[in-house]
Amino acid sequence: MAQATPQNNIFAVIDLGSNSFHMMIAKYMAGGVHTIGRVKRKVRLAAGLDENNVLSLEAMERGWECLALFAERLQDIPKENIRIVATATMRLAINADVFIKKAELILDHQVNVISGEEEACTIYKGVAHTSACQGRQLVIDIGGASTEVVIGKGFDALLYKSLNMGCVTFLERYFQNGELSESNFNNATNAAKAIIAPIQSDFKKLGWELAIGASGTVQAIQEIQAAQGQTEVLTLENLKAIQSAAVQFDSIGALDLPGLSEERRLVFVSGLAILIALFESLEIQTMGLAGGALREGVLYSMIPDFQDNDIRKRTLDGLMQRYHVDKQQAERVAELANSLASQVQSQWCFDIDQVKAILNASACLHEIGLIIDYKLYHKHSAYILKNSGMPGFSKAEKQLITAIVDAHRIDLSISQFEQYSGYALLVERLVRIMRLAVVLSMRRQNDVLPEISLKTDQNDNLTLCMDSAWLIAHPLMQTELEQEGKYQRKLQTSLKIERQ
Incomplete structure (x- = not known):
């Protein structure tokens, strides 16, 4: 067979998240970007962090095993069209260099550990490029180990913050051994409120016309509401109703809500607790789901033609x-x-x-x-x-x-x-x-x-x-x-x- 040549209109973005590793392959054609491949693996990297922020070898090995799968697909894509970003767990882990060194050998490409602020701005860019941008927007992305909160307008992030809380770290901290109760749910919510408190005033003062969620938690809630014949719009009342239904189960392993996927079940209640805290602290009335987030923000940044604001x-x-x-x-x-x-x-x-x-x-x-x-x-x-x-x-x-x-x-x-x-x-x-x-x-x-x-x-x-x-x-x-x-x-x- 003839040797394959790299296709200059193919792009790849890998997101080494604290809960999942994602790879997105996209093709630029006909004036647009079209996804032609996605691979996602639940690595739960953040679960390997101990109280001293040392990342366990077991967690690292889960990550390296996943990256070996990704590497096979990257070999046909021009190196200049590949971006690999790592987020909260790599920012926190004091031995992150050990993981990154081997990751770069596996992928034959540089891994960029981005700051929380850069992650927040990139998430906003991904939302702006894929959603209906109308007025000022509040964008929230609940990750595995961090939560990004941004207010922006058009393509510009005006106020942004990365908070040290996520659905994996809160699962380990407040729902130990998978126990589910009203008490541990409230503990998680109150802890999230304490982390949100320092930014609460500035965000409420700037204000927004539209709130958008860019995380799997928001999508999971939409799917639960759809299974119950409700609208796609999230409200605090609906979140509280889902909380009440969830705490009827004794454990996360037994959690069985209509519309909740098996893939999302483990980190659902911790993500829900954080989202309720955000709704209450920032007085969010309604929220929709974004069309994109971090990966899309990285992707659109690579393509000069996509700086068009319309x-x-x-x-x-x-x-x-x-x-x-x-x-x-x-x-x-x-x-x-x-x-x-x-x-x-x-x-x-x-x-x-x-x-x-x-x-x-x-x-x-x-x-x-x-x-x-x-x-x-x-x-x-x-x-x-x-x-x-x-x-x-x-x-x-x-x-x-x-x-x-x-x-x-x-x-x-x-x-x-x-x-x-x-x-x-x-x-x-x-x-x-x-x-x-x-x-x-x-x-x-x-x-x-x-x-x-x-x-x-x-x-x-x-x-x-x-x-x-x-x-x-x-x-x-x-x-x-x-x-x-x-x-x-x-x-x-x-x-x-x-x-x-």
Whole structure:
């Protein structure tokens, strides 16, 4: 076989965490970064630290064994495209040099022990590049031996701190031998509050609009809430309810909560205790889950093209390039959809900036399924979006865009929107606008439409006003609009074409 040559667009990041070791392999293509491989091993390095911060040989050997697996995958990646970072346990261990020396021999690459502050800033960068950045954000990442707390805006970390507490160290300290009780849970929470206290005032004073969790603990709680039919949003009330359910079990080994994975069970209660302390100390009202953290922050730092601050545009451009979307048509549909939305904004009480962003994204992506087949391309488009990462868009925004794309043509039914519960009406209204924009853009040419206006009444009925002579000269468009009216009647609303 011919000798393989390194691929310059492949990147690798290894995170030697205190609980797990992670390796992420990504490929830069079509204007975006796409994960092509992940390997994760529970090493629990922090569990090997004794009271004098000496790391045990047993813990080191678990780590070296894991790195031997990682090394096989690294050999095909250019060295300049590899970054290896070590975090809290390597900062704490007084014999860290012993572990690092052998680790570098195994990996044939330098291991960088990053400071707590650098870890916090890098975590924030990973969140900023993969999540919806809107206003000031509080980002929290509960690791194995440290917890990073950051307030940032855009791509800039404004206030950041690394706290000496983590789900592995707190497990060893407050849940010895796996014992689980109200008392040891409260001891862990109070200890976390004492560590948070020195930073409490500064963080509350600066404030934030959105709180995001970037750790496995937050994801585990979301999965528990989903198993109970609850929303993805974390609240203190929900955390307390999960705590109450957890302490009914005598031991962590017996812990069996619906939705809690076996992989996360061991360090779940210690992470939950820390998170409750953060919610109470910083008075966090709600929290969502970030799309990325430390590894993503390291990865995006390696690629110069990803210093572009408009993450949403970068995401949309990448998807359009990958699926060969007609950009001019996307722009026509977006322009029309935004114009129609603006005309009914006062009656429908839209947050017009948010609506325009959603309609713009939907217009950019509604035809990506054409690369598969025309007949059901809207379904193909929705499937692709549902199963694709969309950095810059929150989970709720992605769901909204996918719903609009899925329903932008052909048949309609009320049942399509029932799953969106609290924002079903918004989805339905944006779908109706998007469908009109798509029909009116059917000629795929600029400057072919007459002046158009859209009105609505208190029953959500729409009236589209168009020039009568133009409609007579364009019978196909007239027929398509009449058919659209029939589709929209299935939503128990109407679309009337008013000729002027």
